[in-house]
Amino acid sequence: MPKTANTNAEISAPHTTTEPTVVVRDLRQRYGDFEAVKGVSFEIRPGELFALLGTNGAGKTTTIETLEGFRAPSAGTVRVFGQDPLGQPVGVRERTNAVLQGSGLMEDLSVDETLALARDLAADPREPDEILRLIGLADKRGLRVRQLSGGQKRRLDLGLALLTRPEVLYLDEPTTGMDPEARHETWRIITDLKREGVAVLLTTHYLEEAERLADRLAIMHRGEVHVEGTLGEVLAGWGDRVSFLLPSDVRTDDLPELEGAEVEVQTREQRLWATYTVREGDVADRAHHAVAALMAWAGERGGTLQHLQVRGASLEDVFLRVADGAANLVGE
């Protein structure tokens, strides 16, 4: 192996796990007049899963393709193990692998033949039998790939990506087409990979998947990252919501003002509902303070807060806000 590869390998050794293995800085990708990626930056450390979410055409796959070494950045830099991945230099290609957005399997080979080929081409492979057990296709090993269902092919894709023992793994919508059971099994496999110190980049349309797996995540829209951070940080920014049925004798203007919260009144099922969105204050107890204040207010009025609901934000709320924000921009 060339000297550079050894030097870089030391960086990712366990005793210095704080060094990121994947670094993206101000990445821009331009196709003619169209800019698909507009200044994206992130890092992924060993054992960490970074989820890149976004609508179709947000620039996620282009970003992954740049990391995979298929595209030179129009501007900015990408580094994998400290090296430029363009053209897949040996120090990068033998230590990374991917599940592509589409399958990429040779349909006329059997499952066994597919795994045997991958094993023989790899430097330090896992055994096909181990992979078959892991992806639950041991009873399908004699079938031609074209006879597998979409979800089974997706599991084989993941199996092939794991077979080379990658230290960096790019997963582009890896659970598309899987049934819920297979999806949960895949999540378990990915969690194990993280535990072993693999740095994972995941894109997905299933927000639950990102909520379960991601250590950090970013929501992209039209080439830009709109929200980024740990799941907690991302949700904290969106705020907690306290809602209740507006008492018939209370006008909107009569609702109390709460510090660090905004109130909104909406009509649902021909009744008026008040919703306070609490964005400021300590994440741990801001909802409590808001509810306490509202209950005190209701107590003074001698009534109750009917149908009281308190909920934190979900990733879906944040995602839709980013997508909606963009929809508004289109409208303007």
Added chain:
Amino acid sequence: MTTTKGTDRRPGPGPLRQALRLGRTEFTLFVRYKTALMYLIMPLILLMPVANMESVPVLGEYTTTDLALVGTIGAIALFLGLGHPSNVFTARREALVLKRLRVSGVPQTAIFGGVFLVVLLFTLLIAALIVGGSMALGGSMPVDPVMLVFSVVLGCSAMTLLGLLVTPFVSNAESAQMLSMVPMMALLFLSGSFIPLEAMPDTLRQVALLLPVAPTVEMAQAAYVGYDVFGGFEGAERVGFLGLWAGALPNIGVMLVWIVGLALLVRRYFVWDPRRP
């Protein structure tokens, strides 16, 4: 499950072993991929006019039929090399198969090497059938089998690279088949396999010998008969091993220039990704 860190990774199998392994899979797929058999049948069609030709002795005991028969070997590399890689590599690029191989760490040279090997294997196989058939009908052994095989290697290399160069221009296997027909037909008529180089006007013959098929056809004929036919059949002398190779040098040179040039073009223009901006 364990993940090996970069420092204690074993060295990879290397592009040569990877190409041989991919060649094995290419062979399996070639046999399973039924339409590929078409490329095996096409050269046989070429043999039909040869069989109906009037057989005239030209070089000692060798007849025009013998020379035409050996000349078809060049056309096989043309059909297989241009036809098969352009077709399957377009289909595989669109199905993300090529990208899947690349992201799992297989270098470009190994992937191209695998398809070259299957083209070479089947071309040699048909060449052996032709030579064997000729011998069964009372013909003789090739005088210089090494040069015969070498001409096939050169032809397959150039044609495989040319086939790979078709792929960036098309978006599906069907268009790849159509587009590859254009250079295939042009090169076939100027190859010396279909119309003997002897029958061409002198200028056309010289142009043909600068293209990447005719030089291999001439080499195959020379290798089979042991005559220095590189200046034409007329006045060709029977020469020894070294004399034959010395005569072949210009043809080898032309082929190497093509191979290097085409390889550089493939390296620069081959497209791995079906997505187009």
